[in-house]
Amino acid sequence: MYLTRFRVNTARQGARRLLSTPQAMHAAVLSSFPGLLPTNEQTPRVLWRLDHNATAEVLLYVVSPHRPDLTHLVEQAGWPAAAASGTPGWQTYAYTPFLERLDKGSVWNFRLTANPVHYVRTKDDQATTKRTAHLTPKHQLQWLLQRQDTGGFRILAKAQDKHLTEHGDEHQAIVRDQRSLDFGKRGANGRVTLTTVTYDGRLEVTEPDALRRVLTAGMGKAKAYGCGLMTLAPLG
Known part of the structure; x- marks a missing residue:
């Protein structure tokens, strides 16, 4: 497995086009793997996430079973001149050694962008349900x-004196950057609508194998559209 980081040059028109719809970014990410066929149901899962740290700092993270080639992204949404002088424009790290070192009881900072949804009845007298986004933190x-x-x-608990409300706010996690997305789906009629949020916080590993599956296969729905990728970072 590999973890890749790419900084998007938000001043470029090509970057703005990619950032305008998850459908375009999804296609660009899959194009980084010459051996993957998007129509093959057996294609290994490729996860990606955009971190909007600031207006001019947008980072693309990709977790994949194969090493990617992001040359086309550098040309479209990066710094091609810097790449021509020897800086490739992205960093790819072997992810498997890190995953294998995850120990039960270890504590990490985490970030996750996800599509939190639940199912509600469409009518009180029917058993049919509809997938609906959670809208409150x-x-x-x-x-x-x-x-x-x-x-x-x-998810680690907060000390009692750190709670910000009388009832609730017990965990070391925040929900931020809620986005409502609405875009056309390539090759199909209709539109895709979804709500995404980003979680930042601290967690303790309880079952390393299960967490490895989350880190490599993702969590929740809408993985093709930049959701589901959790990453860990050392404390401090």
């Missing part, structure tokens, strides 16, 4: 907490 955080056990991690 309280329910969005609850969505993540409900996946701790199967995900092999535990």
Whole structure:
């Protein structure tokens, strides 16, 4: 497995085009792997995420089973002149050694962009349900907490005197950067609408194998559109 980081040059028109719709970015990411066929149902999962750290600092992260070639992204949305002088424009790291070193009880900072959804009845007298986005931070955080056990991690609790509200705010996690996306789906009628949020916080590893699956296969829905990728970073 590989973890790749690419900084998007937001001043370029090609970058703005890619950032305008997850469909375009998804296609660009898959184009980084010559051996992958998008129509093949057996294609290994490629996860990606955009971190909007500032107006001029947007980072693309990709987790993949193969080493990518992002030359086309550098030409379209990077710094081609710098790449021509010897700087490739992206960094790719072997991810498997890090994954294998994850130990039970270790504590990490984490970031996750996800599409937290639940199912509601379309009518009170029918059994049919509809997938609906969670829209409040309280329910969005609850969505993540409900996946701790199967995900092999535990969101750390805050000390009592650090709670910001009388009832709630018990965990070392924040929900931010909510985005409502609406875009056309290539090759199909209709539109895709989804809500994404980013979680930042601290977790403890409870089941390393389960967490490895989350880190490499993703969490939740809309993985093709930049959701589901969790990354870890050392404390401090």
